[in-house]
Amino acid sequence: MTVRDWLHFFAALGHSVVGVLCLSRRRQSPLSRLLALLCLDLFGVHFATFAFHSSRAAVWDWADAVFTVLCPPLVLHFVVTFVGARHRYTRSVFACYVGFGAFALASSASFLRPRRSAWVDSASWASILLVGWLPVLAGCLSLLIRHLLATTDVVEKARTRTVLSAIALGGALGTTDLAAGAGMDIPYLGSLGTLTGALLIASAVFRLELFDDSPPKELAFYALTLTAAAGAFYSVVIVRWGGNMAAVTFGGLSLLVILSAAARESLGANLAQRERAARLTSLGRVAGQMAHDIRNPLAALLGSAQALEGDLSGEDRRALSDLVIEQAHRIRAVVESYERFGNVEPVVSRIKLNDIVERVVAGLNASANPRYAFRTELSKALPECDLDPDLVATALENLASNAVDAMPEGGTCKFATWLEYANDDELTVAISVTDTGIGMDVRRAERVFDDFFTTKSNGRGFGLAFVERVARAHRGTVSVKSSPECGTTFVLKLRGTV
Numbered sequence: 001m002t003v004r005d006w007l008h009f010f011a012a013l014g015h016s017v018v019g020v021l022c023l024s025r026r027r028q029s030p031l032s033r034l035l036a037l038l039c040l041d042l043f044g045v046h047f048a049t050f051a052f053h054s055s056r057a058a059v060w061d062w063a064d065a066v067f068t069v070l071c072p073p074l075v076l077h078f079v080v081t082f083v084g085a086r087h088r089y090t091r092s093v094f095a096c097y098v099g100f101g102a103f104a105l106a107s108s109a110s111f112l113r114p115r116r117s118a119w120v121d122s123a124s125w126a127s128i129l130l131v132g133w134l135p136v137l138a139g140c141l142s143l144l145i146r147h148l149l150a151t152t153d154v155v156e157k158a159r160t161r162t163v164l165s166a167i168a169l170g171g172a173l174g175t176t177d178l179a180a181g182a183g184m185d186i187p188y189l190g191s192l193g194t195l196t197g198a199l200l201i202a203s204a205v206f207r208l209e210l211f212d213d214s215p216p217k218e219l220a221f222y223a224l225t226l227t228a229a230a231g232a233f234y235s236v237v238i239v240r241w242g243g244n245m246a247a248v249t250f251g252g253l254s255l256l257v258i259l260s261a262a263a264r265e266s267l268g269a270n271l272a273q274r275e276r277a278a279r280l281t282s283l284g285r286v287a288g289q290m291a292h293d294i295r296n297p298l299a300a301l302l303g304s305a306q307a308l309e310g311d312l313s314g315e316d317r318r319a320l321s322d323l324v325i326e327q328a329h330r331i332r333a334v335v336e337s338y339e340r341f342g343n344v345e346p347v348v349s350r351i352k353l354n355d356i357v358e359r360v361v362a363g364l365n366a367s368a369n370p371r372y373a374f375r376t377e378l379s380k381a382l383p384e385c386d387l388d389p390d391l392v393a394t395a396l397e398n399l400a401s402n403a404v405d406a407m408p409e410g411g412t413c414k415f416a417t418w419l420e421y422a423n424d425d426e427l428t429v430a431i432s433v434t435d436t437g438i439g440m441d442v443r444r445a446e447r448v449f450d451d452f453f454t455t456k457s458n459g460r461g462f463g464l465a466f467v468e469r470v471a472r473a474h475r476g477t478v479s480v481k482s483s484p485e486c487g488t489t490f491v492l493k494l495r496g497t498v
């Protein structure tokens with residue numbers, strides 16, 4: 001056994017520890033799942049290399065080739081998720097999976113034909129993979145550098161620098177193996193690079209809390225101990241059986257895990273869309289039942305209040321009665337809006353967006369805690385357009401509620417409007433809601449509009465998803481820009497006819 005072989009063994013050990021820690025989280029996120037998948041794949045690369053050098057069984061060379069080819073799309077997928085650009089680069093990630101997946105299948109097929117099995121160990125095979133990997137590495141480093149320059153949060157900068165160092169070192173040193181395989185006179189340093197990358201990622205998970213709920217530090221010791229014991233046992237199995245039983249066990253289980261997880265990530269968007277539609281259908285039924293249950297007691301409340309109004313004397317009591325009736329009518333409007341909630345079908349009327357904002361802000365200032373200030377910066381150039389005032393008002397109230405939750409010590413929430421676009425037939429009006437709260441990182445910001453996604457202990461993950469549906473119902477969009485400790489800005493753009 002050479003030093004290089006043992007470096008592969010310890011690199012496999014390090015990646016398996018990080019993978020186990022990611023899978024041990026109570027709440028899985030896209031980032032933790034991808035990191036676990038990437039670590040398991042790198043574990044497969046290094047352990048297969050170690051096993052091949054120990055046993056010289058051809059099946060380990062096949063496993064090494066397949067796991068190596070799957071690394072680039074997993075690295076790209078992890079990086080775009082880390083920088084909060086998962087939705088923006090969906091097509092690029094998918095194309096990367098398709099391209100490298102096809103190359104992995106071609107590499108696997110070569111082992112079925114003895115005359116072509118030597119191709120995987122040839123300079124041409126390494127050159128093809130090198131040509132495909134270098135643009136992926138450059139793109140990943142570019143995304144991380146841009147994210148590092150854009151973020152203002154100190155902790156997020158530290159996380160980004162750590163991940164950037166891990167990708168740069170692991171990628172650059174890992175490239176030496178491909179370059180050497182392509183015929184260049186370069187030492188094999190891939191195992192050293194990925195081992196260093198695993199240590200850096202582990203420090204990001206624990207010291208910099210890469211995830212919302214990092215695993216307890218004691219778990220790292222247990223994971224390391226169990227993985228070391230399993231690795232030592234498995235290395236003995238390889239030496240004893242020469243790769244036969246070991247190859248079947250390792251190759252079958254590892255490949256099943258990798259391919260299953262990769263398929264889940266690739267098909268995740270499609271399945272999520274179907275699941276989302278099913279959940280929204282259920283919510284529509286719940287809303288209809290809620291409206292049915294509340295309508296009768298509401299009618300009794302209105303009848304009683306109107307009957308009492310005829311027997312009242314005194315201006316104060318009459319004013320109180322008027323208030324009860326006004327609030328009852330408001331509750332009835334809420335019930336009617338819930339009846340329409342299942343499809344969020346706008347009932348438009350000619351109105352100015354500024355009028356809706358002023359009405360919402362007036363209500364917020366009248367009922368909010370004195371620690372919160374709600375201010376407006378409204379454009380006077382906004383013309384009237386066709387909008388659903390109730391849906392838009394509810395969306396703004398949800399954004400204001402989110403702002404209040406983000407400012408536990410109090411703060412300011414500002415509403416601003418402007419004209420985004422206009423022609424003779426239609427226009428687009430925009431409104432921003434900016435708070436001075438705790439903010440959030442890009443990974444959380446990318447998921448805030450997902451149905452039922454919430455970071456609050458008593459939250460339901462419902463309000464911001466409703467805001468997005470209101471935007472789509474008005475042929476518009478909603479976006480978010482946030483940074484930890486620097487507040488959050490939501491921008492809602494609505495399209496209407498002039």
